Amino acid sequence: MSENVIRAYAAMQAGQQLTEYQFNAGELLSHEVEIQVKYCGLCHSDLSIIEDDWHVSQYPVIPGHEVIGQILRLGSQAKGLEVGQWVGLGWTAETCEHCNACLQGERVFCPDLIPTIVGHAGGFADKVRAGWQWVIPLPEQLDPVSAGPLLCGGVTVFHPLLQHKIQAIHRVGVIGIGGLGHIALKLLKSWGCEITAFTSNLNKKDDLIKMGADHVLQTQDYASMQDNHQTFDLILSTVNIDLNWNEFLKLLAPRGAFHFVGAVMTPAQIQPATLIAKAINVTGSDTGTPATLKQLLIFAARHQIQPQVEIFPMSQVNQAITHLKSGKARYRIVLEQDF
Template identity: 40%
Template sequence: MTQAYAVERPGGPVQVLEYEPAPLGPLEVEVAVTHCGVCHTDVGMIDDEWGVSAFPVVAGHEAIGVVTALGDAVDRTRLSVGQRVGVGATAGACFACEWCLDGRQHLCPHKDNTAVRGTGGGFASHVRASDWRYAHPIPDVIPSAQAGPLLCAGTTVFTPLLRHGVRPTDHVAVVGVGGLGHLAIQFLAKWGCHVTAVSSSPGKESDARRLGAHDFVVAGEGEGLRRVANAFDFVLSTVSADLPWDAYLETLRPHGTLCVVGMSGESLTLDPRRLLTGERSVAGGVTGPPAQIRLMLDFVARHGIRPAVETFPVARMEEALDHVRHGRARYRAVLEF
């Protein structure tokens, strides 16, 4: 029997939902959840922010726990009952389409998105990976409370470094010192880059520098972005807000890339002349494929990178959701089951 924490209506109260899960499929892995991160996407699904939620909703897509059962076709040289693993924003893919066969399973049109599963999310006693390759072993040195956010926020900001060939010699900027940005700063600093944090909150400078930023720019104040015009090879925007995109394009050097991983409800409007001048690029980013998620976990373990988390017992789930809903988390909220 699975005990899940569901909401029956947009923004509604959390209620316990018990159900008998279907028989385990041949490729599936069942995980008893010990910790699960609370992402803004979870709150968005609970509040039906994007008009796609099907209620009841059991959110949660940053689950860490222990394997309790394996399907008949699972590779038992890779996974075993009792092993600590994580199930992230994607829990499976078809492994047959052109994207999967090319190693880009994160682009699979048939992938299993844990974040929008309905009643199959990680705010529950148990969660399943629909394919064993998405049950990620967690390195021993990473505590479970800090591992969950790596499976969404972590891979979202790590994957673009690989995809866009960011080099240790590059000058880079991270826009936003929040749930995504505080991890991006750590990754890029350990990557060897010169890192500038950009934020509208002057009070976050000390955090940004402690995380590894070499410079700090307050957007919208004084010289602001003008001080760093033509300064960066790569700019990673992690905020969920509309920005003066032309101003950010002008911070790029020739052939520089602006990569947007924060989700905003606004249209992205650009002056094409700022793209053509210097042959700059704009790109989007999502969570990475399994191989890159495991590279990320190895990188985190080797370099001592850690999400900053605030933990809540599952009995205080409403408080945790409200904490994230109002942007008070510094910098990720995590439920303990």
């Protein structure tokens, strides 16, 4: 078999189960790195791309953008990496490197950004390729089995802490304690913040306290939130469903921020008067730059932050997807490559 042949699992049409798929990726380009996939996280964004929820999918879709593996080959222009090195790859596979955003170090805003799973072959495969700038060295203190979800879910909730200059003195709320939210709790605990977890499932309460939550509230029990009015410096929403956002805005202290990282597909109903009265910011973000990804992995290694994962062999990817859809995943699924 040619070294350019990649074996993968792909959805051939929207919403279909993944099937084995083999393709020739062509010669390795000068700026590319080829990674032998060892582990790959299963993210809700993978489901959205499989099902074309965002109307950007290009079939066949090979999902997988929380890759951990070892470098097999380096293009002639790849820098700072070595064959055999353990690395990670997240949401972004390539950027142009010459637009204003790239030159200013804000590559996530590159107009020619190529996501790892949109118009590009992702990590539910034996190998994956990406531009060298987006291949992130894995600190040896991190467990490669559980590190993958840091590269998408982790950086998604890490970036807002930097953006809003969160410090240990701050009070932070996290809405939705699933794949993203549970990592947010672990990060904030090491950050030193006072943390409130908002969950629809109070059966998780003991888990959430172990992960770092100081307080746990039911997501839509707005009456029980009244004692917390004007107390939070930041509220981070990881959910993809519509809630009564104005009830959460009441919880923010003056100049506090409400930050969306969950892709709610309906317009948010927000009262401008609430924003005006307390100078509140409503913001959002998706993932992070290579520099932010490196910062996150260093921070996670220093504090031994590990996502809580369930392991499936990659050959059982459809069962893993069904488990994720059921809402029973605790709290992130990782596929172990077994081609």
